[in-house]
Amino acid sequence: MTGPVRFEIEHTCASGPSRLGRVETLHGSFQTPVFMPVGTKGTIKGLLPAVVEDLGSEIILNNAYHLLLRPGDELVASIGGVHSFMRWDRPILTDSGGFQAWSMADHNKLDDDGVTFKSIVDGARIHLSPERSIEIQNNLGADIIMAFDDCPPSTSGPSDHIDANRPSLGRAHQKQVGGDHRQRLADAVDRTARWLERCVAAHRRPDEQALFGIVQGGPDHDLRKRSIEQITNIDLPGYAIGGVAVGESSELIAEVVGLTAPHLPADRPRYLMGVGYERDIVAAVRAGVDMFDCVLPTRNGRNGGVFTKTGRLQIRNARFREDPSPIEADCDCPACLGGFSRAYLRHLFMAGEMLGGILLSLHNIRHFHRLMLDIRRAIRDDAWSSLAQAWPVLDAS
Amino acid sequence: MTGPVRFEIEHTCASGPSRLGRVETLHGSFQTPVFMPVGTKGTIKGLLPAVVEDLGSEIILNNAYHLLLRPGDELVASIGGVHSFMRWDRPILTDSGGFQAWSMADHNKLDDDGVTFKSIVDGARIHLSPERSIEIQNNLGADIIMAFDDCPPSTSGPSDHIDANRPSLGRAHQKQVGGDHRQRLADAVDRTARWLERCVAAHRRPDEQALFGIVQGGPDHDLRKRSIEQITNIDLPGYAIGGVAVGESSELIAEVVGLTAPHLPADRPRYLMGVGYERDIVAAVRAGVDMFDCVLPTRNGRNGGVFTKTGRLQIRNARFREDPSPIEADCDCPACLGGFSRAYLRHLFMAGEMLGGILLSLHNIRHFHRLMLDIRRAIRDDAWSSLAQAWPVLDAS
Numbered sequence: 001m002t003g004p005v006r007f008e009i010e011h012t013c014a015s016g017p018s019r020l021g022r023v024e025t026l027h028g029s030f031q032t033p034v035f036m037p038v039g040t041k042g043t044i045k046g047l048l049p050a051v052v053e054d055l056g057s058e059i060i061l062n063n064a065y066h067l068l069l070r071p072g073d074e075l076v077a078s079i080g081g082v083h084s085f086m087r088w089d090r091p092i093l094t095d096s097g098g099f100q101a102w103s104m105a106d107h108n109k110l111d112d113d114g115v116t117f118k119s120i121v122d123g124a125r126i127h128l129s130p131e132r133s134i135e136i137q138n139n140l141g142a143d144i145i146m147a148f149d150d151c152p153p154s155t156s157g158p159s160d161h162i163d164a165n166r167p168s169l170g171r172a173h174q175k176q177v178g179g180d181h182r183q184r185l186a187d188a189v190d191r192t193a194r195w196l197e198r199c200v201a202a203h204r205r206p207d208e209q210a211l212f213g214i215v216q217g218g219p220d221h222d223l224r225k226r227s228i229e230q231i232t233n234i235d236l237p238g239y240a241i242g243g244v245a246v247g248e249s250s251e252l253i254a255e256v257v258g259l260t261a262p263h264l265p266a267d268r269p270r271y272l273m274g275v276g277y278e279r280d281i282v283a284a285v286r287a288g289v290d291m292f293d294c295v296l297p298t299r300n301g302r303n304g305g306v307f308t309k310t311g312r313l314q315i316r317n318a319r320f321r322e323d324p325s326p327i328e329a330d331c332d333c334p335a336c337l338g339g340f341s342r343a344y345l346r347h348l349f350m351a352g353e354m355l356g357g358i359l360l361s362l363h364n365i366r367h368f369h370r371l372m373l374d375i376r377r378a379i380r381d382d383a384w385s386s387l388a389q390a391w392p393v394l395d396a397s
Numbered sequence: 398m399t400g401p402v403r404f405e406i407e408h409t410c411a412s413g414p415s416r417l418g419r420v421e422t423l424h425g426s427f428q429t430p431v432f433m434p435v436g437t438k439g440t441i442k443g444l445l446p447a448v449v450e451d452l453g454s455e456i457i458l459n460n461a462y463h464l465l466l467r468p469g470d471e472l473v474a475s476i477g478g479v480h481s482f483m484r485w486d487r488p489i490l491t492d493s494g495g496f497q498a499w500s501m502a503d504h505n506k507l508d509d510d511g512v513t514f515k516s517i518v519d520g521a522r523i524h525l526s527p528e529r530s531i532e533i534q535n536n537l538g539a540d541i542i543m544a545f546d547d548c549p550p551s552t553s554g555p556s557d558h559i560d561a562n563r564p565s566l567g568r569a570h571q572k573q574v575g576g577d578h579r580q581r582l583a584d585a586v587d588r589t590a591r592w593l594e595r596c597v598a599a600h601r602r603p604d605e606q607a608l609f610g611i612v613q614g615g616p617d618h619d620l621r622k623r624s625i626e627q628i629t630n631i632d633l634p635g636y637a638i639g640g641v642a643v644g645e646s647s648e649l650i651a652e653v654v655g656l657t658a659p660h661l662p663a664d665r666p667r668y669l670m671g672v673g674y675e676r677d678i679v680a681a682v683r684a685g686v687d688m689f690d691c692v693l694p695t696r697n698g699r700n701g702g703v704f705t706k707t708g709r710l711q712i713r714n715a716r717f718r719e720d721p722s723p724i725e726a727d728c729d730c731p732a733c734l735g736g737f738s739r740a741y742l743r744h745l746f747m748a749g750e751m752l753g754g755i756l757l758s759l760h761n762i763r764h765f766h767r768l769m770l771d772i773r774r775a776i777r778d779d780a781w782s783s784l785a786q787a788w789p790v791l792d793a794s
């Protein structure tokens with residue numbers, strides 16, 4: 001079954017499993033490999049949808065968890081669904097809320113039925129189960145919806161308040177809860193598989209929304225193998241690799257992706273959730289992954305963090321005080337093309353002006369889209385060394 | 398002398414002193430009567446310059462005071478001046494800082510030389526004089542610069558921390574300092590006149606920047622008359638009415654404007670500083686005023702306040718929770734034309750998402766530009782009752 005999305009592979013790299021493709025949905029198509037900007041609460045923070053589209057965004061991500069808490073999935077449905085609600089007519093993917101329900105709530109309880117937690121908005125008791133998560137996502141109406149999974153941190157106990165979204169990278173804010181962590185991961189693998197069956201059964205709009213399964217198993221090779229078998233045993237229009245973007249090193253991410261991606265069906269889109277930095281994305285593409293999302297461009301942007309081909313900058317740094325040059329000379333984003341100087345951008349941050357975060361978000365999102373463009377060229381021409389030359393940041397240690 | 402701006406009156410209303418005009422500057426022209434959005438710190442908060450232009454903005458305002466404190470006028474000059482710094486190629490007007498230096502600083506000292514105050518940014522002692530204010534504005538390089546005036550509140554003692562900009566209306570946060578208030582107003586009138594002469598003498602770029610004088614005098618008819626004589630005695634390319642937008646009623650504003658505007662030279666643009674609400678603007682236009690600025694559209698917008706032809710709304714109000722309609726049915730702003738529902742806008746505010754303030758700022762700025770369009774039509778056709786019919790808010794008490 002491929003459901004309402006059609007995945008067409010247009011070219012496979014001469015030297016490996018990377019592929020160029022296109023995913024068609026009822027709201028238009030997107031090219032793969034693709035980077036999806038994150039609009040957690042139904043908005044890419046600070047950016048009008050038309051501007052996000054102009055940056056080259058073909059699909060964006062929303063979080064079912066956040067939209068459930070506020071304004072509520074029924075309200076979004078009453079406005080015509082999330083496309084109509086946020087005025088984004090192109091493809092949308094919603095995350096299931098499994099990760100957030102577990103990681104963001106102070107008082108949560110996990111059992112086979114689901115997760116119970118306190119709303120961070122109003123303290124109300126909320127219960128999320130596979131059935132409820134799918135109902136929420138059916139109400140939101142995204143083109144691709146994600147299975148409700150049990151997503152423990154991969155290297156220690158359940159993380160607590162890791163993040164407001166699927167997590168940023170490089171952090172290791174994880175809490176040891178004791179007990180046998182491998183057993184916890186194993187339980188999560190089996191529970192995720194059982195929950196996936198319930199998600200499939202609960203899905204009311206399979207002709208409009210494609211449900212993707214999520215492989216868990218942390219860094220453990222055997223558990224990953226088991227999860228791959230269980231999840232791919234269910235015929236779905238796409239498969240995701242979960243549980244790796246919770247603070248691991250690039251090496252560990254690449255390792256898990258390397259042992260997982262090749263075993264996901266080649267004719268379905270493969271989605272690496274919450275990743276990440278440029279070289280993580282390139283490594284995953286080379287392992288055959290097609291879809292990526294990450295909050296880094298917008299979150300870092302709002303905090304003065306700038307992505308460039310040669311590495312990251314902090315625009316607040318005093319050395320930019322009188323710098324008349326744009327962020328990056330060859331960049332075609334509205335900030336660089338618009339001629340906004342580093343000195344001006346720094347001023348906006350020093351003065352607490354939100355236009356600073358907006359301009360850096362524009363630049364950073366475009367940065368990742370430009371990376372995907374060059375990655376697609378590298379796949380077509382099997383030109384990975386050219387890619388590395390054009391993007392020195394890929395060599396950063 | 399008209400300096401680098403040329404003011405052409407294209408039509409005078411059949412029934413009164415209102416006029417349609419055009420002001421030409423070295424950065425292009427703007428039609429009058431005009432509404433100027435306020436970009437205090439070198440940015441219309443949250444909006445890209447191209448978007449501000451698309452709204453119909455032909456000239457914007459910056460504050461010399463804020464740009465002096467951060468990032469500093471020399472820095473702005475080193476980037477090519479404020480047009481280049483903020484990437485706005487059309488006309489710009491800078492306020493002189495006289496009002497802010499007095500109203501915003503905790504420890505200020507006023508004497509005939511100028512004002513000394515503590516920087517709200519870093520606590521440094523700052524001295525502003527007519528000469529220094531003009532130097533700052535010469536460095537910033539706006540097309541229209543304002544005289545450094547002594548701007549006491551019109552109805553009581555010096556205001557203290559009234560506002561971050563030239564003030565919003567309707568507030569009366571004013572501190573009684575005792576003493577003879579009329580004497581204070583009279584001193585301010587004479588000082589403003591002496592300072593204007595020093596401003597003219599200090600102005601280094603009279604061929605590029607037009608210096609406007611400012612009439613003071615509070616609500617006192619005799620003092621206004623004295624100030625008008627003193628200020629218009631100096632031949633300048635434009636004249637402003639100051640000291641009325643500090644908390645007065647609409648009636649008092651209209652009274653002061655009515656007794657001042659007719660005595661300002663008819664062949665020069667007349668600028669009512671910091672005003673205001675729709676009916677204040679209409680009343681001033683009918684008295685012959687050509688230029689307006691106000692922070693209301695953007696400041697209220699960031700706080701959920703919406704301007705409509707029928708009155709003001711607070712988008713956070715629960716009655717908009719499930720409202721699928723746009724803000725205003727006949728509005729052509731990007732928020733209304735883009736189909737963003739009141740329910741979605743409310744959600745953005747409830748969720749603390751900055752896109753909410755951005756969308757309302759777009760709507761509100763456009764609201765004032767649409768008002769000016771309709772005002773221009775009313776002047777041309779002498780159709781003031783049609784204007785009142787189309788804008789019920791003008792009748793609001």
